[in-house]
Amino acid sequence: MAEPAAQTAFAEEALTHLDTLYRGALRLTHDPDQAQDLVQEAYLRALRYQHSYQQGTNMKAWLFAIMRNLFWDRFKGSRKDDVSLDDVGEFVLYDKLRDEGARPESDVLDKIAASEVVAAVDKLPPLHREVVVLVDVEGFSYKDAAQALGVPIGTVMSRLHRARQQLQKSLYDYAVESGIVRPGGMTQVSQQ
Amino acid sequence: MRCEECSDKLDRFVDRELTNTEALEVQLHLEGCPDCMEHYEFQEHLKRVVKHSCDCDTAPKAFRDKLRQILS
Incomplete structure (x- = not known):
């Protein structure tokens, strides 16, 4: 001691x-x-x-x-291999919003409540959630995140990429459900 | 730099993980390409939104005090 x-x-x-x-x-x-x-x-x-x-x-x-x-x-129980993300493919929220006429695209993000963003993060499988927490929330470098998670930097990057895809998909789904975005139509992002 | 290459490097650019030379190349492309610039600003905004939504939780004061006592 x-x-x-x-x-x-x-x-x-x-x-x-x-x-x-x-x-x-x-x-x-x-x-x-x-x-x-x-x-x-x-x-x-x-x-x-x-x-x-x-x-x-x-x-x-x-x-x-x-x-x-x-x-x-x-x-x-130390089992880190039993979680996976649904394959959402290359889901890019920016492209999706752009296709649907939500201009400017960034305004959609301001319409989504913080609690919904937290809920979208919480829905990620833990292995992906922890990488978003470290890099996006706590500002860790890839190197420091790799050290904290005990994985190579490449794994941090691939988990982060997939997590962000899923996160964007969840936020898009919420934006559609709550009427912030109307799929297939010219979306108006109303000013509050 | 082509838009595809810029797009491939956007995550690392937003995360400040590119080398100085790579970051400069992306920066120069962004300055000449309004589409990629808009995409970049969106990604930056998204990262900020995630951070600000999740970083408002702090350890309760009573818990901090209890830990300090336990650890001393």
Whole structure:
């Protein structure tokens, strides 16, 4: 065990990443209580294994790796191969909106409530969801995301690509269901 | 650069993952191609929307305090 002062310094630095870990845990578990349990256990484990953390490397990625590994152990029995995304093909929301006359296309995005965007992220399978959380929400580089997830950078890129396709498909479906977009017709994006 | 190549590199451009040279090539293409520029701005906007929708959750203060106590 480290000296008390060193341990306190380590804990303080680790706690600066708490929001990232909590948000990640929340997106993975969908439950605030389970997210807190997961994060607490991750911090205790990090403290126990702090000797394996190399100073100067990315502590946030290291902590996230501990948290998501605990998630997979606890909730998925370490089985990471049993989830897949439906093949939506090359779904490009921009092209779809453009074809349907929604101009400017970006205005459609402003009409979609934040809660619907979160719901679309939550619908992604966990292996794809965690990559969106790391890269799009927390701003991790592909390299740091690869470190946190324990996969090659190419896997980060392919999962991210597929996740974004699915995400765009979900947002498009919502935009159609809620009348923001009318498929096949000239869509008017009304100003609120 | 052709539009197809620009489109292939758009994800990495938006994620700031291209080399400086590649990013400059994409930037130059975007400046001369309104269609690709619009597509790029849409992708940027989408990434921002995802971020802002998901990053408003923060750890509750009571939980932060509890963790600090446990870890000290």
